[in-house]
Each structure stands twice: as structure tokens, then as C-alpha cells.
Amino acid sequence: MSENTAAEFAEEDGLAVVRLHRPALDRQAKEELLAALRRAAASRTARAVLLLGSDKAFCVGQDLAEHARALAEDREGALETVREHYNPIVLALEDIGVPVVVGIGGAAVGAGLGLALAGDVRVAARRARFGTAFTGIGLASDSGLAARLVRCLGQARAMELMLLGTVFGAERALDLGLVTEVVDDDAWAERAEEVARELAAGPTAAYAAAKRQVRSAAVGGRGLPELLEEEAGDQVRLGATDDHVGAVEAFTAKRRPVFRGR
Incomplete structure (x- = not known):
């Protein structure tokens, strides 16, 4: 792997692994993540997909430094990245017919929470933190986040999380049903892979x-x-x-x- 790689795809023994190496999504990360997810969706041999971030963060959404430059250059066009990148990424996840296990080692906020919820099973470290984040920067939501929160939690709870934008921990995420399992901080990646391999051995x-x-x-x-x-x-x-x-x-x-x- 190159030091400049932002997201990568690998497949072995029926398990496809898509790994994000940057917590914030700049243009390169979005393009490489989309390419990796499309490879996973197109694979004829993958029987499950494992989507991982790093220990520091699963994904915190848009790289705001890059976004600030985009706003300075073209305020009206800066958010076209939603149509150009985020929507295709979510649709690529949706196109994966096999089980998708998401391993969450750290923060999953904003679009990162939307991507995590687009998976089928979520394993989180105890240190993981979650939040919608969008209203804190004057936006609503993208990456299908509002719809998935309503489906998971109902309208009232989804409205609370969307409007207040409160950051919450892994145990509350488990209580809400947003994650499937919470494990020790040093075991999240191993456990997520274990679940993915169990599913890869299934029907x-x-x-x-x-x-x-x-x-x-x-x-x-x-x-x-x-x-x-x-x-x-x-x-x-x-x-x-x-x-x-x-x-x-x-x-x-x-x-x-x-x-x-x-």
C-alpha cells in the first residue's frame, strides 16, 4: 500500500475488505472509497464485505479544510460533491448483495455515521463516538442519514439526534440499536472480521x-x-x-x- 492511499480494496478467501485510511473524506478519499466499494459490489467471489476505518476514526465525514477552499472558490458549487461523490458511495454500498459488516474503531459522525448505517452489521469499540454533526455547520444531512435514522429509531428519536447533534458513546449507540455489538477497544477489528467471516461461510x-x-x-x-x-x-x-x-x-x-x- 502506498503511503498516499486513502482507501483500498482487498479480497481473500471469499471476504472482501474495504479500508479507509483517512478519517476525513477529501476528494481522493471519496474517489478511492467509491472505487473500492464498486469492486466489492462487482466481485463474483466475495461472500461478505468488511468495511473498516482506523483506530482513531471510522469516518468523520467531509474534510472541512478542503470544503472551506471549495466554498471560497465556488460557494454555489461546493456542495455538488454530494451528488458527485456521497450519493454514488451510498448507492455502491446498497448494491452489495452480500452481508456488509462495519468495524468502528473510533468516531463515526456526519456522513461517516450515514456510511456506517448503510452496512448490515456494526461492531464498535467502546471508545467509539457517534453524532449527526451536520446542523453544527449549518447543514441538514446527506449520505441517507436522516432516512436511516428514522428507519432505525423512529421519527422522534431521529429528530432529536438530527437537531441537537449531540455526540454519544458506543453504549448508547448499542441501546438505540445503531450498532450490533460493542467490544473492547483492542478487539473491534478482530471481532468485526470474525463476524464477517462467519457470514461469508453462510448461505x-x-x-x-x-x-x-x-x-x-x-x-x-x-x-x-x-x-x-x-x-x-x-x-x-x-x-x-x-x-x-x-x-x-x-x-x-x-x-x-x-x-x-x-
């Missing part, structure tokens, strides 16, 4: 369908008959996979199933 097609079903239900606007039909279609398709047939055979034989993602 990939079933995970993809489960992710789609949860998202469909969370978005709302669809009636129960439509959701039931989606579930029925998924079960018929998944019921014909080797993973399902093999798992049922393993259950009846009282042995552990082995999933091969097909």
Missing part, C-alpha cells in the same frame, strides 16, 4: 434475499400482500438451491451444514 443467496426483504419492508409504501408474494417467490427460488437442500439433509442427519453459496 449467500439467502442473505441477499433477506437483505432485499428487510429493505423493502423498511422503505414502506408496500402492502402486506405484495411483501408476502415477494417472500413466497424468494422461498421457491431458494428452496431449489444446493445450500437449502444440503442444510435440510444436514439437519435430519444431525450434522452441521456447509454452505457453498449456490
Whole structure:
């Protein structure tokens, strides 16, 4: 890895790892993160994705020094980075059909919190800190943060976090349901990888369908008959996979199933 690398992609044994090396997102970091996430989404061999930051921070959102220069040069165009970078990054995360585990070693605020919530499972260090941050600099939100907070917490709690912008710790994030697990500060990366590898060994097609079903239900606007039909279609398709047939055979034989993602 070059010392100037801001984000990188690697894949080994069915696990794709996307790692951010800078806590604040300048243009280079955004472009390299987007490229890495698109590689993860396009991979035909990755069975899970692990998204990591550093011990210091998962991600604190926009690099404000770069943003200040952009405002000085073109106040009206400075925020076009949302359409150019942040929206594509979130959509690339959404396009990943396999489970996405997010390891949070430090701060996850602003757009960084939005990116963390775009994952499926979040493992946080006890020292991790969270916050929406946007109103503190006179903005609302981007990176899908408001919508995900409403889906996770409901309107009242999401409004509190968005308007007050209070920074809170990992234990409160766990109580709110924003993270899945809190571990010791020296164990977050190892535990996140362990969870990701557990998922990589699971039924990939079933995970993809489960992710789609949860998202469909969370978005709302669809009636129960439509959701039931989606579930029925998924079960018929998944019921014909080797993973399902093999798992049922393993259950009846009282042995552990082995999933091969097909």
C-alpha cells in the first residue's frame, strides 16, 4: 500500500475488505472509497464485505479544510460533491448483495455515521463516538442519514439526534440499536472480521434475499400482500438451491451444514 492511499480494496478467501485510511473524506478519499466499494459490489467471489476505518476514526465525514477552499472558490458549487461523490458511495454500498459488516474503531459522525448505517452489521469499540454533526455547520444531512435514522429509531428519536447533534458513546449507540455489538477497544477489528467471516461461510443467496426483504419492508409504501408474494417467490427460488437442500439433509442427519453459496 502506498503511503498516499486513502482507501483500498482487498479480497481473500471469499471476504472482501474495504479500508479507509483517512478519517476525513477529501476528494481522493471519496474517489478511492467509491472505487473500492464498486469492486466489492462487482466481485463474483466475495461472500461478505468488511468495511473498516482506523483506530482513531471510522469516518468523520467531509474534510472541512478542503470544503472551506471549495466554498471560497465556488460557494454555489461546493456542495455538488454530494451528488458527485456521497450519493454514488451510498448507492455502491446498497448494491452489495452480500452481508456488509462495519468495524468502528473510533468516531463515526456526519456522513461517516450515514456510511456506517448503510452496512448490515456494526461492531464498535467502546471508545467509539457517534453524532449527526451536520446542523453544527449549518447543514441538514446527506449520505441517507436522516432516512436511516428514522428507519432505525423512529421519527422522534431521529429528530432529536438530527437537531441537537449531540455526540454519544458506543453504549448508547448499542441501546438505540445503531450498532450490533460493542467490544473492547483492542478487539473491534478482530471481532468485526470474525463476524464477517462467519457470514461469508453462510448461505449467500439467502442473505441477499433477506437483505432485499428487510429493505423493502423498511422503505414502506408496500402492502402486506405484495411483501408476502415477494417472500413466497424468494422461498421457491431458494428452496431449489444446493445450500437449502444440503442444510435440510444436514439437519435430519444431525450434522452441521456447509454452505457453498449456490
